[in-house]
Amino acid sequence: MLRLVEKCYTLFVLKGRALVLFASDVLLAMLQQTATHVTATVLALVAFYLSLVSTSLPPTTYERDQVDKAIQLLADRGFSDEVFLLKGTTTFRRTDHWLNAFVEKENAYASTNFPFQIVTVYSDFFSKAADDTERAMILLHEARHLMGENENEAYSYVWRHREQLGWSLESHGTTESFVTIEQQTREAAPELFNCPEKAWEDCTE
């Protein structure tokens, strides 16, 4: 009787070990399959990113210099998170890649592909923007897209931080870009212009 119990116990232990081995095999197979899927996804994303970069042109030396000056201005004004993204994670282009050709652009200054961190700067960025501050304002908007923010959030952020940036009605109110961006901000972030008691109904005044 004792032997029988012992035998049964042994069988139970053996069955338990077999179950553990089976479970570990299943777990290993699942991990291998997950790793395969992750690798395939990463490779697909890298291929997609390379296709975007390879079908567009980088800025010229002069244009890159203009971009760098605008980023430095953002650094000087305390926008450290945005500067980190623009300096450390962004690939700048001067022409549209194949994907941008299918996307309706919000304005003619720049566009951003999140999460691929590609910022395309168009000719208006260099010619219509009046100075480095206006170019910094445009990059500040794009940097908010680099964080995943939508148009409402990006326009709203720039408008609420225009004094910190040094881009205000007093300093730039007569430029074409200021008039254009204010109008676009009123359309994209109407909640900022819902204060009748403030000048121009602008809640940030």
Ligand SMILES: [Zn+2]
């Ligand atoms: Zn935008």
